[in-house]
Amino acid sequence: MNYDMPFCEKEFMISEIADAIRKATKRSTAQLHQPVFNGNEWLYLKDCLDSSFVSSVGTYVSEFEKKIAQYTGAVHAIATVNGTAALHLALIVAGVNADEEVLVPSMTFVANANAVSYVNAKPHFIDCSEKNFGIDPILLRAHLEKISEVRNGICINKETGRIIRALVPMHVFGHPCDIIELKEIADEFQIIMIEDAAESLGSFYREKHTGTFGRMGVISFNGNKTITTGGGGVIITNDDEIAESARFLSTTAKEQHPYAYVHTKVGYNYRMPNLNAALGCAQLEELPKILRSKRKLTSEYKNAFSRVKNIQFLDDSNFPDSNFWLQTLLLNENYSQYRDAIIEGCIEAGFQVRPAWSPIHSLPMYSNLPSTKLSNTINLSKRIINLPSGMGLT
Amino acid sequence: MNYDMPFCEKEFMISEIADAIRKATKRSTAQLHQPVFNGNEWLYLKDCLDSSFVSSVGTYVSEFEKKIAQYTGAVHAIATVNGTAALHLALIVAGVNADEEVLVPSMTFVANANAVSYVNAKPHFIDCSEKNFGIDPILLRAHLEKISEVRNGICINKETGRIIRALVPMHVFGHPCDIIELKEIADEFQIIMIEDAAESLGSFYREKHTGTFGRMGVISFNGNKTITTGGGGVIITNDDEIAESARFLSTTAKEQHPYAYVHTKVGYNYRMPNLNAALGCAQLEELPKILRSKRKLTSEYKNAFSRVKNIQFLDDSNFPDSNFWLQTLLLNENYSQYRDAIIEGCIEAGFQVRPAWSPIHSLPMYSNLPSTKLSNTINLSKRIINLPSGMGLT
Numbered sequence A, B: 001m002n003y004d005m006p007f008c009e010k011e012f013m014i015s016e017i018a019d020a021i022r023k024a025t026k027r028s029t030a031q032l033h034q035p036v037f038n039g040n041e042w043l044y045l046k047d048c049l050d051s052s053f054v055s056s057v058g059t060y061v062s063e064f065e066k067k068i069a070q071y072t073g074a075v076h077a078i079a080t081v082n083g084t085a086a087l088h089l090a091l092i093v094a095g096v097n098a099d100e101e102v103l104v105p106s107m108t109f110v111a112n113a114n115a116v117s118y119v120n121a122k123p124h125f126i127d128c129s130e131k132n133f134g135i136d137p138i139l140l141r142a143h144l145e146k147i148s149e150v151r152n153g154i155c156i157n158k159e160t161g162r163i164i165r166a167l168v169p170m171h172v173f174g175h176p177c178d179i180i181e182l183k184e185i186a187d188e189f190q191i192i193m194i195e196d197a198a199e200s201l202g203s204f205y206r207e208k209h210t211g212t213f214g215r216m217g218v219i220s221f222n223g224n225k226t227i228t229t230g231g232g233g234v235i236i237t238n239d240d241e242i243a244e245s246a247r248f249l250s251t252t253a254k255e256q257h258p259y260a261y262v263h264t265k266v267g268y269n270y271r272m273p274n275l276n277a278a279l280g281c282a283q284l285e286e287l288p289k290i291l292r293s294k295r296k297l298t299s300e301y302k303n304a305f306s307r308v309k310n311i312q313f314l315d316d317s318n319f320p321d322s323n324f325w326l327q328t329l330l331l332n333e334n335y336s337q338y339r340d341a342i343i344e345g346c347i348e349a350g351f352q353v354r355p356a357w358s359p360i361h362s363l364p365m366y367s368n369l370p371s372t373k374l375s376n377t378i379n380l381s382k383r384i385i386n387l388p389s390g391m392g393l394t
Helices: A007-026 A041-051 A059-072 A082-092 A111-119 A137-147 A179-188 A240-250 A274-305 A333-348 A376-381 B008-024 B042-052 B058-074 B082-094 B111-118 B139-148 B181-186 B238-249 B274-304 B333-348 B376-379
Strands: A078-081 A100-103 A122-126 A149-153 A154-157 A162-169 A191-194 A216-220 A233-237 A312-313 A327-331 A382-386 B076-080 B103-107 B122-126 B148-151 B154-157 B164-167 B192-196 B216-220 B233-237 B312-315 B329-330 B384-387
Touching: A007 A274, A007 A333, A041 A059, A041 A274, A059 A078, A059 A149, A059 A233, A059 A376, A078 A082, A078 A240, A078 B192, A082 A191, A082 A216, A082 A233, A100 A274, A100 B329, A111 A122, A137 A179, A149 B329, A154 A162, A154 B376, A179 B333, A191 B181, A233 A240, A240 A376, A274 A327, A274 B216, A327 A333, A333 A376, A333 A382, A333 B058, B008 B238, B008 B274, B008 B333, B042 B058, B042 B274, B058 B076, B058 B216, B058 B233, B058 B274, B058 B329, B076 B082, B076 B238, B082 B111, B082 B192, B082 B233, B082 B238, B103 B312, B111 B233, B122 B139, B139 B148, B139 B181, B164 B181, B233 B238, B238 B312, B274 B329, B329 B333, B333 B384
Parallel strands: A100 A122, A100 A162, A162 A191, A191 A216, B103 B122, B103 B164, B164 B192, B192 B216
Antiparallel strands: A078 A233, A149 A154, A216 A233, A312 A327, A327 A382, B076 B233, B148 B154, B216 B233, B312 B329, B329 B384
């Protein structure tokens, strides 16, 4: 077969990309992000069972929180059942009210906008940077200057009349966005910044851990994340009152008492079970090894893709301090029409690759909301392919 | 010391009750409800780790759902992160809208009313039966006849003008309430019944499992429940559409597709992780043994309390088909003022006992809502003491 003939350009790309994945991973099949349990996972789970404390009370939860705080450099960590719950709780604690607006990316997992919906607020979509897929600070500033004004310390959307209460930037695929610039804008416009660091445990920006720039940060430990607790999440913050409030609300707003059951707010059953935290404690010990392994995989992919045409592999020159949660390939502008064929071809070849999320603003329940132009989001979302990225591949 | 002297009546009761607990449990200390892991718990957790599927995809979740459906006799079971999430989802799927009313007990754990709050609806409190602590069907009917009317198949509260959409009775401490009578009233008044069977796995009413009488039932597997998954819950239902909808919303409303990320509703991250389901599968195998053990404990308590004055121990003559999740002591009318002293005395003696929940209508966030008179709830809640009830005590 002559791969150079234009009519089989698509087939050629599929074949080249699948070959590069095979070469980089040295495997014939690979899942997208399979967790690896080579450390104390079983030991701690067994210990957890032996203690009989498997639920929301137990030493592993506190230990996990302490270790997450230590690792990220945050003062407090509040462990939750998952990242969505952490984000929901963060929005409540930040004081986001019904019918207020929250500035969010469209280029992210739908949980971000869902959490805004849970508090009956409105997502307001901001386009992403071409460079790192996160909210673009230049576009954000221009947009806020145009549509908002700050009155008595509160940012008002002049077009909708609603308060813009919070900004929830996301570090997409683990790659740090321009978080310092975004924080400056949030401060200037009196908007509370909550960092969606769901994917970026182990990602830093100027030597500071992602999630620690905003009033709060949120990390996920879902099964496909850099480390996993089965299902789990955490809120990190340096603010004592916020931490106390989040912890209180996550444990059904139950007042401390030796035996009485008194609750003083509408609370949530959001505390991470001890069983899941036991897994998390063991996984955290493995984190440095996991990050090294992922960085090595980046380097393998970089080599393997170096001679593949019409694509760009995003390596450590693009993201010096990323955890490389999901390794990312970007099809060149004119090749986005091959995306689905390439994905299907790679899956057929045994490699679980995936596209970016459908942009949130294109989903039916989020289609008629305020936004900037979303041309970068639309353009990039058609060109992104995430590659098998788990630790076990090196 | 002369215990017969009236000035030390309180001390005498404390001593007698602590002695009876000691005699029944044959222990010097006991927790309220410690889980026991004597079955395949370790084996299945290890297998779950080995499979690397610890999160929301995995065979244990489906297996757990299948086994719960089989055991309860429901057609479908949808496993969730906890009972609160299950209740929240059940209300959504039942179509409870903002500013509608949901008939709930005040004599239950606060999660019941919280779930109603999550959908922006209003709890409407109904008093409980003196006999079984569940919503009293006679009081409910009289109340609905007085305050509501059915117009075009919809029940309207004439006093508030709001729709009464759902009824959420609870089987308190695992003891079945008058569920058939409640179902008849719900049907007559065109109200959807969702059973809060959080505490009543293994409890039957006329040989039918609790949770299977309503449109949906909800069970909890929190650490203190009859069986545990660490944190977990389930919706059971015989309705195919409801099951499909609940499952869809619990998995972020993601459309089935080999690789695309398309979500078509505001969804939730509510699916039980496989790790927790693995524990649940093993625990379910132990359920018959656990229920026998709890029934034996009831019998031990019955003997031990037979000569204790001024109290009533609620045994199998009161509840022939209860799982006896929490063993229950009722102080006689004139002795409720000793409740806290008795609880403190028993805790000091090494026995973790507890009062009933503070009635929900007495909590600040739920204090100004529609209700019946709540005299049984108020009266009983002052007189209930739950005793150590775990399987390990026999």
